[in-house]
Amino acid sequence: MMHFVPNCVNAQSTLTAIAWMAFLTICFTACKKDEEKGLTEKIMNKWSLVQILDTAYTETAAPVANSYDGKTGEYMDFRTDGKLYSFINNTYDTANYTYSEKNRKMNVKAFKYDIVVLTDNSMVLHEPRHATSTVDYKTYKITLKR
Numbered sequence: 012m013m014h015f016v017p018n019c020v021n022a023q024s025t026l027t028a029i030a031w032m033a034f035l036t037i038c039f040t041a042c043k044k045d046e047e048k049g050l051t052e053k054i055m056n057k058w059s060l061v062q063i064l065d066t067a068y069t070e071t072a073a074p075v076a077n078s079y080d081g082k083t084g085e086y087m088d089f090r091t092d093g094k095l096y097s098f099i100n101n102t103y104d105t106a107n108y109t110y111s112e113k114n115r116k117m118n119v120k121a122f123k124y125d126i127v128v129l130t131d132n133s134m135v136l137h138e139p140r141h142a143t144s145t146v147d148y149k150t151y152k153i154t155l156k157r
Contacts, residue, residue, distance in 0.1 A: 050112040053129050058155035060085040060099055068148040087155060095119055122151065132157050 060081030067075045079100070088096040095108045110117040115126040117136060124136035136153040 050110070050115065050126070050129065053131065054089050054110065054117075054126075054134070055091055056157060057086050057088040058134060058157060060087060061154040061156050062152075063099075064150075064152040064154075066150045066152075068150075070147055087153075124151075124153070 062081060063079040065077045065079075081099070085099050086097060087099075089108065090096065093107055093109065095104075095106045097104045097106075106120050108117060108119045110126070115129075117124045117126055122138050123140075124138045126134070127137045128135035134155045136151075136155075138151045140149055140151075
């Protein structure tokens with residue numbers, strides 16, 4: 012006696028469709044979680060200092076840049092209580108800070124930084140300012156990493 016087994020073409024395409032739907036759901040869920048991570052969640056952490064770059068510009072001379080490269084153990088630690096704890100150039104400091112998630116700006120003491128780069132592993136703060144009469148323009152750039 013011979014048994015006839017029908018070809019499962021429709022079942023295979025159904026399984027393929029289900030597998031693709033599962034794959035796409037996982038991809039979109041993973042991507043959505045990264046997008047949902049806001050500015051606050053990214054900032055709140057202890058960051059290692061990579062570099063502080065202080066550049067002065069005048070009309071009469073070439074820009075003068077002073078660079079400080081971070082040493083092992085130097086950090087800036089942004090806390091949820093609005094305090095920034097730092098250890099830079101053998102000096103501990105505590106300062107109040109505020110930031111705007113909408114405008115991507117941060118205020119620390121008299122500095123008003125633009126948050127230029129902010130990923131899970133790096134942050135770059137930049138502050139342009141018009142300075143004293145001897146210096147027409149000055150910028151500060153702080154590069155941090157995790």
